[in-house]
Amino acid sequence: MDATAVWRGGFETHLEDGRGHGVTVDLPTDEGGRNLGTSALELAVESLAGCITTIFAIIARKRGLSFDRLTASLTADQSEGAPTVQRVHGTLEVSTGEPRESVETVLRLTLKT
DSSP: OOEEEEEEETTTTEEEOSOEEEEEEEOOOOGGGGOOOOOHHHHHHHHHHHHHHHHHHHHHHHOOOOSEEEEEEEEEEOOOTOOOEEEEEEEEEEEOOSOHHHHHHHHHHHHHH
């Protein structure tokens, strides 16, 4: 895996993954940015949500668990003046006809991974 960050001025940075995909991160205007993209810290929380759905899908496939819809919604808590996130909590919504116990097993394995 590769990652390159190119600063473009102010708080704007363009990120690239080495596979031809990129994203711009910036701070909101009330924090001195130009709001040209999600903040890097927000992107980290978004990435965690993406990791959860990706890993869930991988484990579900391996275990033969089918689903129609999957949504991970996370909230990161950052106290006033804190440099980073202190806690993340969230919910996972899965639309499936599979038994609840099977879904819970895949979720447990996902979070362990």
